[in-house]
Amino acid sequence: MKIRLIAAALALAMSAIVGCQLPGKPPPGPEVPNPDTILDSKLLYSQNCAGCHGADGKHGAAVSIGDPVYLAIASDDTMKSVVSKGRPGTAMSAFAQKEGGMLTDAQVAAIVHGIRERWGNSSAVAGVTPPPYTATAAGDAQRGEAAYGKFCASCHGDGKAGGPKAGSVMDPAYLSLITNQGLRTIVIIGRPDFDAPDWRNNVPGQPMSDQDITDVVAFLASHRPATAAVQNSAPAPANVPGGSQ
Numbered sequence: 409m410k411i412r413l414i415a416a417a418l419a420l421a422m423s424a425i426v427g428c429q430l431p432g433k434p435p436p437g438p439e440v441p442n443p444d445t446i447l448d449s450k451l452l453y454s455q456n457c458a459g460c461h462g463a464d465g466k467h468g469a470a471v472s473i474g475d476p477v478y479l480a481i482a483s484d485d486t487m488k489s490v491v492s493k494g495r496p497g498t499a500m501s502a503f504a505q506k507e508g509g510m511l512t513d514a515q516v517a518a519i520v521h522g523i524r525e526r527w528g529n530s531s532a533v534a535g536v537t538p539p540p541y542t543a544t545a546a547g548d549a550q551r552g553e554a555a556y557g558k559f560c561a562s563c564h565g566d567g568k569a570g571g572p573k574a575g576s577v578m579d580p581a582y583l584s585l586i587t588n589q590g591l592r593t594i595v596i597i598g599r600p601d602f603d604a605p606d607w608r609n610n611v612p613g614q615p616m617s618d619q620d621i622t623d624v625v626a627f628l629a630s631h632r633p634a635t636a637a638v639q640n641s642a643p644a645p646a647n648v649p650g651g652s653q
């Protein structure tokens with residue numbers, strides 16, 4: 409199943425990254441430039457992010473942050489905040505030094521700027537208003553079940569076994585490692601690199617509404633085990649309109 413491959417690739421990428429972080433920063437010496445002074449966004453991205461998000465911001469195990477639809481809904485401030493603080497309970501760790509990571513604030517800003525500069529393209533959502541990045545209302549899992557049947561089951565199946573075109577997104581183990589915002593982001597932007605449609609094209613000609621998306625996420629989240637660490641991570645702030653850049 410594709411989803412298992414993606415999860416396995418993510419685990420591999422994590423161990424590779426943890427593996428190279430273990431020795432810590434190289435000791436300062438005349439021949440080793442201070443790593444804090446590196447501001448080359450491409451280099452920083454390839455060293456810190458490409459392992460999970462893909463060399464070109466797509467085809468990675470984790471969400472495609474180089475997708476122009478993603479860059480149309482997520483503001484720089486949102487991205488900087490996620491990169492700095494991470495998403496507790498998931499593979500997305502905190503990168504800012506003040507949060508225990510390896511990067512300065514200037515490096516985080518350089519990476520985010522570089523991502524937008526290289527891959528942002530506002531024509532990806534020309535003529536449409538994408539759904540807001542964060543949920544603006546409470547979700548209803550029961551309505552979400554119906555929305556799931558309409559918009560998702562054709563590919564993901566109606567249970568934990570997955571479906572004809574994609575793996576299960578109801579698997580408790582999978583849901584233990586992804587936040588509600590992580591789910592929302594993928595429902596909005598899809599995974600075009602793996603033929604997963606964005607919010608407009610799950611059912612061609614019938615784009616999902618903001619409420620459909622919120623309800624589907626509530627339905628999926630209702631399958632997450634109560635013990636999952638992401639359960640305890642701070643929810644994405646409501647009422648913050650997305651779409652700003």
Ligand code: HEC
Pocket residue numbers: 409410411414415556559560561562563564573574575576577591594595599602603604605609610611624
């Ligand atoms: C036309 C087929 C199709 C439809 C409809 C569809 N998806 Fe997908 N989805 C995919 C494919 C293909 C993938 C990537 C391969 C995989 O994860 O199995 C994917 C991936 C995902 C992922 C990421 C899985 C991961 O590895 O992190 C999530 C979450 C997801 N879909 C949720 C949904 C939800 C929720 C809906 C309904 C609102 C939906 N999808 C509708 C085909 C589809």
Ligand code: HEC
Pocket residue numbers: 421422425453456457458459460461470471473482486487490491495498499500501503519520585586587588589590591593
């Ligand atoms: C070990 C794998 C891994 C690495 C390395 C990694 N990420 Fe992530 N990233 C993830 C996962 C998994 C998520 C989804 C977390 C969730 O469930 O919300 C994520 C989420 C994100 C998001 C938020 C997506 C959204 O929902 O809006 C951004 C932005 C992001 N990562 C940027 C980066 C950048 C920039 C780097 C490098 C500095 C990086 N990531 C490194 C795994 C990783």
